[in-house]
Amino acid sequence: MPGALSANYYLDSTYDEMFEGPGQARPQYRALLQRILHLREEELAERQQTADLAFLNQGITFTVYGNEAGTEKIFPYDLLPRIITAKEWEVLEKGLAQRITALNLFLKDIYHEGKILKDRIVPFDLVFSCRHYRREMRGVRVRRDIYVSVTGTDLVRVNDGQFAVLEDNLRVPSGVSYMLANRQVMKRVFPRLFGSYNVRPIDEYGQALLQTLRALAPSQNIDPTIVLLTPGVYNSAYYEHTFLARQMGIELVEGRDLLVHDNVVYMRTTAGLRRVDVIYRRIDDDYIDPLVFRGESILGVAGLFNAYRAGNVALANAIGTGIADDKALYAYVPKIIKYYLDEDPVLANVETFLLSDSVERQHVLENLDKLVVKAVGESGGYGMLIGPHSTNGEREEFGRRIQADPRNYIAQPTLALSRAPCFIDGKIEPRHVDLRPYILYGDRVTIVPGGLTRVALRRGSLVVNSSQGGGSKDTWVLNE
Amino acid sequence: MLSRVADSLYWMSRYLERAEHTARLIDVNLNLALELSPQAASGHWLRVVSSLRGPAFEGSQLRPFNVTEYLAFDTSNADSLVTCITLARENCRQVREQVSTEMWEHMNRLYLQVKRSNISGIWSAQPHEFFRAVREGAYLFHGIIDSTMSHGDGWHFIQLGRYIERAGATALLLDVHFAELERTLGKGPGAREFLQWVGLLRSCSAFEAYCQFYTADLRPQRIIEFLLLNSDFPRSVRYAVRMVGYCLRKIGSSNQSARASRAERISGRLRATLDYGQVDEIISDNLHSYLDNIRRQCWAIHMAVQQSYIAYSVEAALAS
Numbered sequence: 001m002p003g004a005l006s007a008n009y010y011l012d013s014t015y016d017e018m019f020e021g022p023g024q025a026r027p028q029y030r031a032l033l034q035r036i037l038h039l040r041e042e043e044l045a046e047r048q049q050t051a052d053l054a055f056l057n058q059g060i061t062f063t064v065y066g067n068e069a070g071t072e073k074i075f076p077y078d079l080l081p082r083i084i085t086a087k088e089w090e091v092l093e094k095g096l097a098q099r100i101t102a103l104n105l106f107l108k109d110i111y112h113e114g115k116i117l118k119d120r121i122v123p124f125d126l127v128f129s130c131r132h133y134r135r136e137m138r139g140v141r142v143r144r145d146i147y148v149s150v151t152g153t154d155l156v157r158v159n160d161g162q163f164a165v166l167e168d169n170l171r172v173p174s175g176v177s178y179m180l181a182n183r184q185v186m187k188r189v190f191p192r193l194f195g196s197y198n199v200r201p202i203d204e205y206g207q208a209l210l211q212t213l214r215a216l217a218p219s220q221n222i223d224p225t226i227v228l229l230t231p232g233v234y235n236s237a238y239y240e241h242t243f244l245a246r247q248m249g250i251e252l253v254e255g256r257d258l259l260v261h262d263n264v265v266y267m268r269t270t271a272g273l274r275r276v277d278v279i280y281r282r283i284d285d286d287y288i289d290p291l292v293f294r295g296e297s298i299l300g301v302a303g304l305f306n307a308y309r310a311g312n313v314a315l316a317n318a319i320g321t322g323i324a325d326d327k328a329l330y331a332y333v334p335k336i337i338k339y340y341l342d343e344d345p346v347l348a349n350v351e352t353f354l355l356s357d358s359v360e361r362q363h364v365l366e367n368l369d370k371l372v373v374k375a376v377g378e379s380g381g382y383g384m385l386i387g388p389h390s391t392n393g394e395r396e397e398f399g400r401r402i403q404a405d406p407r408n409y410i411a412q413p414t415l416a417l418s419r420a421p422c423f424i425d426g427k428i429e430p431r432h433v434d435l436r437p438y439i440l441y442g443d444r445v446t447i448v449p450g451g452l453t454r455v456a457l458r459r460g461s462l463v464v465n466s467s468q469g470g471g472s473k474d475t476w477v478l479n480e
Numbered sequence: 481m482l483s484r485v486a487d488s489l490y491w492m493s494r495y496l497e498r499a500e501h502t503a504r505l506i507d508v509n510l511n512l513a514l515e516l517s518p519q520a521a522s523g524h525w526l527r528v529v530s531s532l533r534g535p536a537f538e539g540s541q542l543r544p545f546n547v548t549e550y551l552a553f554d555t556s557n558a559d560s561l562v563t564c565i566t567l568a569r570e571n572c573r574q575v576r577e578q579v580s581t582e583m584w585e586h587m588n589r590l591y592l593q594v595k596r597s598n599i600s601g602i603w604s605a606q607p608h609e610f611f612r613a614v615r616e617g618a619y620l621f622h623g624i625i626d627s628t629m630s631h632g633d634g635w636h637f638i639q640l641g642r643y644i645e646r647a648g649a650t651a652l653l654l655d656v657h658f659a660e661l662e663r664t665l666g667k668g669p670g671a672r673e674f675l676q677w678v679g680l681l682r683s684c685s686a687f688e689a690y691c692q693f694y695t696a697d698l699r700p701q702r703i704i705e706f707l708l709l710n711s712d713f714p715r716s717v718r719y720a721v722r723m724v725g726y727c728l729r730k731i732g733s734s735n736q737s738a739r740a741s742r743a744e745r746i747s748g749r750l751r752a753t754l755d756y757g758q759v760d761e762i763i764s765d766n767l768h769s770y771l772d773n774i775r776r777q778c779w780a781i782h783m784a785v786q787q788s789y790i791a792y793s794v795e796a797a798l799a800s
Binding site for chain 2: 056057058059233238239241242243245246251252253254256257259261267268269270271272273
């Protein structure tokens with residue numbers, strides 16, 4: 001093959017996003033393939049530089065932890081788009097809306113009557129042993145009964161080309177700003193190619209998010225004050241917080257800007273104190289109110305939880321939603337959907353072994369070299385073992401950890417995530433990708449047609465997290 | 481507007497103004513020192529350092545290279561150019577959602593450019609180019625602010641920071657040169673003094689404006705009058721103080737705060753002393769204490785702004 005398309009663009013049983021077979025592009029990728037074949041390597045490299053510079057100058061960076069004093073890095077951007085057909089998207093949209101509706105009902109249930117527990121669909125101890133279960137939320141009325149207003153669900157496409165849900169991120173999912181920024185840059189570096197595809201726009205995300213948050217405000221208040229609460233400039237997603245606040249035209253506040261008086265939340269402005277009605281918080285439960293949760297937190301607002309319980313302020317997402325994206329509870333989501341909606345799940349789950357079950361545990365311990373083991377409470381690709389890529393020592397270490405605290409781990413088969421063409425060191429090569437669409441739930445469910453496609457940039461790697469050497473690409477959802 | 485945001489915009493602007501002032505001073509004086517005897521040069525650099533609030537250098541250390549390194553690139557110097565640009569950018573980053581994308585991108589680019597540079601690099605190339613780039617970066621930033629940001633509270637806090645910094649810095653610069661100037665008051669300039677005075681005017685980008693106003697006939701009293709009391713020149717103390725007062729009135733009226741009056745009163749009083757001041761009286765009275773007073777009043781305005789808008793007590797706010 002000519003041009004930058006690498007001679008070792010390898011195809012195997014793994015689903016390739018672009019090719020159906022050797023030299024045979026899927027219909028939606030044909031125009032893209034033509035375009036890249038006509039570009040010389042240097043031209044592609046030039047466009048990559050333009051894109052990288054755009055990210056650097058805009059300060060679209062994230063902070064890597066564990067490095068000295070928080071190093072700022074740009075989130076690697078891959079030049080080539082990932083294309084999703086209208087038909088594929090239709091299924092995703094339906095499946096995601098179904099899933100989020102059921103999970104909201106589940107959250108309401110377990111913090112109130114607990115019917116699903118009494119009916120023995122989900123075991124009691126699984127819920128109550130979860131680190132993210134918040135006893136303080138028992139019986140608290142949540143506005144409109146919406147617990148999860150913003151979700152970023154991680155999907156993977158497996159060998160048969162079907163999408164499956166890998167993780168529901170129901171606490172404070174991030175990455176949506178990269179989805180939007182990627183599109184801006186894409187339109188700059190490939191204007192004509194982009195124009196020739198009929199891609200659905202995603203720009204309305206900011207407005208849709210604002211609409212979602214507004215739905216949480218007390219109904220009598222026609223002009224509610226909505227703010228975005230950030231942990232501050234040293235948080236890895238700070239760029240995103242500023243970006244979203246700008247997109248929505250709301251104040252970006254830190255804990256120190258807010259105070260609670262008589263169970264009412266105020267922000268400190270140059271014109272005095274101003275009452276706050278809705279908080280889109282990007283701070284974890286643990287840090288949000290030092291009087292109720294972690295006392296040493298200086299990011300949160302003292303007294304916020306009481307104001308919340310009194311119904312004087314709405315939080316998005318609600319406190320305690322982490323229970324529903326616990327990796328062990330994940331295995332029960334198909335049953336949860338069936339229980340509340342009496343429907344079969346549109347999107348499949350990935351097979352999951354619960355290590356608290358002794359039979360499954362035994363199976364997992366014997367097959368550690370084939371499985372992926374994850375700690376239930378971790379995210380961001382931390383605390384996991386990828387069996388086929390692990391050493392003997394690592395497997396022994398995880399075996400010990402599992403024995404010591406089985407509830408804290410789950411195992412899944414090593415998935416062959418689909419691969420998409422990426423521009424790497426001057427060549428086009430396939431890399432594993434996933435997909436994170438963003439689901440908004442306010443007065444209704446809104447899913448902006450698109451998402452963040454994350455790329456494992458290291459050859460053969462399956463870890464797409466930005467903190468672990470992942471990048472991202474623009475995701476096109478086609479109109480027809 | 482959030483108090484924290486107002487505070488960040490204010491400081492962003494102050495730091496940028498400080499960086500620009502430092503860049504200008506270094507640039508002008510590097511150029512000037514080329515024509516000075518080594519002896520005169522060391523006294524000259526001493527003045528430059530003290531007008532930027534630097535410490536007393538050892539005589540042997542007063543070489544252009546060292547001084548420039550200290551004033552421009554020393555990160556342990558809280559007022560160095562690189563520190564100021566870093567802090568301006570940091571404050572800008574803290575309020576990223578309040579500033580326009582154009583502003584942020586430009587600030588970020590300026591920061592990256594300064595961070596990339598070092599003393600040996602610019603010294604072996606052309607120091608002038610570097611300092612000019614910083615100054616132009618600051619000018620451009622203000623141009624971008626003016627044309628991409630709403631001229632509301634945030635903009636006024638930016639202008640407030642800029643002019644309060646400028647009033648203080650110009651007063652200090654005059655004060656440091658005052659001893660020298662006073663000695664030669666009333667006399668015509670010798671060649672050496674002439675250079676110094678041109679240097680002072682250029683340090684405020686004021687040489688050409690002065691010449692238009694008074695012709696090239698340089699006299700210390702007129703220089704003081706021009707930099708202190710001129711009503712139209714944007715770097716004169718009077719002009720800066722008038723802008724401070726203007727911003728405070730705008731901020732006060734849009735926030736309708738009962739706590740706002742103190743800052744406005746102090747700035748109004750300061751403005752009156754400049755509006756109705758007579759240069760001969762100021763000089764015969766005590767120029768040093770006059771300039772010192774201006775700086776103290778600027779400080780008082782700063783504190784009053786903090787207390788009215790930024791760090792007020794919750795009790796006071798709930799009561800009103």
